[in-house]
Amino acid sequence: MNEKVIDIHNLYKSFGSNHVLRGIDIDVHKGENVVVLGRSGTGKSVLIKIIAGLLQPDSGTVNVLGQEVDKLDSVALRELRLKVGFCFQHGALYDSMTVGENLAFPLKRNTPNIKHEQVKRMVSVVLEAVGLAKTIDQMPSELSGGQRKRIGIARTLILRPDIMLYDEPTAGLDPITCTEINNLINEVQRRFHTSSIIITHDLACAKQTGDKIVVMKEGKFVKQGNFEEVFSTQDDLIKEFYDYNFIQ
Amino acid sequence: MDSNIEQPEKPVISKGIDGFFKDIYNIFLFLIRIFKEAFKGPVEVREVIRQCYQVGYKSLALITMTGFITGLVFTKQSRPSLSEFGATSWLPSLISIAVIRALAPLVTALITAGKVGSGIGAELASMRVTEQIDAMEVSAINPFKFLVVTRVMATTISIPILVAYTGLVGMLGSFLDIHLNEQTSFTSFFQEAFKNIYFLDFITTGIKAVVFGFTIGVVSCYQGYNASQGTQGVGKAANTSVVVSMFLIFLEEVFIVQIANSIR
Numbered sequence: 001m002n003e004k005v006i007d008i009h010n011l012y013k014s015f016g017s018n019h020v021l022r023g024i025d026i027d028v029h030k031g032e033n034v035v036v037l038g039r040s041g042t043g044k045s046v047l048i049k050i051i052a053g054l055l056q057p058d059s060g061t062v063n064v065l066g067q068e069v070d071k072l073d074s075v076a077l078r079e080l081r082l083k084v085g086f087c088f089q090h091g092a093l094y095d096s097m098t099v100g101e102n103l104a105f106p107l108k109r110n111t112p113n114i115k116h117e118q119v120k121r122m123v124s125v126v127l128e129a130v131g132l133a134k135t136i137d138q139m140p141s142e143l144s145g146g147q148r149k150r151i152g153i154a155r156t157l158i159l160r161p162d163i164m165l166y167d168e169p170t171a172g173l174d175p176i177t178c179t180e181i182n183n184l185i186n187e188v189q190r191r192f193h194t195s196s197i198i199i200t201h202d203l204a205c206a207k208q209t210g211d212k213i214v215v216m217k218e219g220k221f222v223k224q225g226n227f228e229e230v231f232s233t234q235d236d237l238i239k240e241f242y243d244y245n246f247i248q
Numbered sequence: 249m250d251s252n253i254e255q256p257e258k259p260v261i262s263k264g265i266d267g268f269f270k271d272i273y274n275i276f277l278f279l280i281r282i283f284k285e286a287f288k289g290p291v292e293v294r295e296v297i298r299q300c301y302q303v304g305y306k307s308l309a310l311i312t313m314t315g316f317i318t319g320l321v322f323t324k325q326s327r328p329s330l331s332e333f334g335a336t337s338w339l340p341s342l343i344s345i346a347v348i349r350a351l352a353p354l355v356t357a358l359i360t361a362g363k364v365g366s367g368i369g370a371e372l373a374s375m376r377v378t379e380q381i382d383a384m385e386v387s388a389i390n391p392f393k394f395l396v397v398t399r400v401m402a403t404t405i406s407i408p409i410l411v412a413y414t415g416l417v418g419m420l421g422s423f424l425d426i427h428l429n430e431q432t433s434f435t436s437f438f439q440e441a442f443k444n445i446y447f448l449d450f451i452t453t454g455i456k457a458v459v460f461g462f463t464i465g466v467v468s469c470y471q472g473y474n475a476s477q478g479t480q481g482v483g484k485a486a487n488t489s490v491v492v493s494m495f496l497i498f499l500e501e502v503f504i505v506q507i508a509n510s511i512r
């Protein structure tokens with residue numbers, strides 16, 4: 001745990017008069033799971049969209065795997081994106097394709113001469129990894145919310161990324177499914193040697209998956225450390241969060 | 249970047265007028281991008297064929313029915329006026345001029361704008377809203393080339409084919425009516441019909457068909473690809489695609505006919 005894979009410094013982003021990110025600093029080391037906790041609308045999704053190059057920062061540096069994301073041309077950005085996996089809040093599965101086609105699609109597009117058998121083998125490996133081998137011929141509309149998220153994770157894994165970005169992997173799921181997803185995130189970390197940023201407002205998820213936790217409020221990080229360090233405080237803001245999660 | 253970012257700024261003239269000019273500017277950029285990406289790298293042949301099939305499949309039944317009935321009804325309506333002068337033998341050439349010059353391209357374009365344009369608008373908008381377009385982008389796939397360029401190519405290729413088909417079906421409808429009333433044979437009907445049709449007519453209709461197809465593709469892809477967040481964005485994109493396409497189709501029709509007539 002020494003090499004930095006993501007290094008963000010003094011990041012600002014606004015939409016018109018809506019100042020969403022106001023000076024974010026974060027580093028993610030190799031093999032580390034970093035959890036970003038924050039209430040709805042604090043700009044968590046905006047943060048990882050900037051990391052994936054979907055949005056442009058207003059100022060600050062965003063360094064991913066040694067490259068400044070916002071300064072790359074389209075070819076270099078595409079290269080980098082192969083190494084950065086992004087799991088969307090609602091899975092974002094292609095709803096005109098079956099599960100198997102969803103998984104094969106990024107692989108076939110990015111390796112034009114790949115053999116059919118090899119695609120099939122890699123699809124079944126990632127499906128196995130998320131525990132949904134039997135859904136291969138189903139359409140996304142036939143899956144539950146939790147299954148859809150897992151297929152989303154599998155589709156990201158198939159390109160063998162070095163970094164995984166999870167946008168609210170457990171939002172809207174029941175506690176048992178949440179635990180399953182958390183275990184999956186940890187297993188992905190172990191088995192595929194990924195470093196991750198996990199965005200959530202779910203404390204159980206943060207506790208189970210996070211090596212490091214940062215708490216975000218009004219576009220800034222107000223606290224960071226491991227779970228015990230962050231939550232042993234008497235800080236009102238943190239306590240508010242804690243209470244809110246247990247009342248829920 | 250690709251995600252559509254709306255930034256509320258102070259309007260220069262008024263919000264509506266500013267928005268209108270911004271839209272025109274954005275459509276212009278969109279057009280340039282279509283041409284740039286279409287000629288960059290290999291064409292997505294399989295996806296274009298799949299989309300062409302979609303265009304045909306979605307509109308064939310409606311076009312067949314409308315084309316046939318248009319030809320038939322137009323013939324029925326024209327007969328009384330012509331028979332007053334004892335000129336019902338002119339019916340085939342009158343109908344062919346009407347169908348080939350005007351009705352076939354216009355009817356086809358309006359129907360496909362309704363069926364296909366709204367379909368493309370809604371499909372791309374829902375892909376935008378559910379982050380499927382972003383998902384393509386982050387997995388290093390170029391969504392613009394894969395989704396937009398292929399659809400624009402598909403409508404530009406397949407709508408001219410549909411126009412030819414509508415023309416044929418319309419003429420058959422007309423033939424049916426004329427055959428039943430005037431007992432004209434198949435060959436003499438078509439001989440009569442094509443007497444007054446010139447090469448320029450086919451060229452103009454062909455150009456119209458290509459322009460209409462391109463318009464429907466570009467307008468509906470633009471609306472869908474740039475849809476705003478939320479489910480109402482999907483409905484709005486589908487709706488606006490149809491309205492704007494139809495409006496532009498009428499404008500182009502007038503424009504092309506003017507040019508064609510000045511050459512004739």
Ligand SMILES: Nc1ncnc2c1ncn2[C@@H]1O[C@H](COP(=O)(O)OP(=O)(O)OP(=O)(O)O)[C@@H](O)[C@H]1O
Pocket residue numbers: 015018020038039040041042043044045046047201251252253254
């Ligand atoms: N593309 C965009 N254009 C304009 N404003 C945006 C855009 N994306 C996000 N925002 C604004 O940025 C703010 C933060 O949004 P974001 O989606 O990052 O919140 P979040 O922390 O992920 O919340 P949630 O937990 O609900 O997902 C919101 O006020 C939102 O309106």
Ligand SMILES: [Mg+2]
Pocket residue numbers: 044045046089167168
């Ligand atoms: Mg979010």
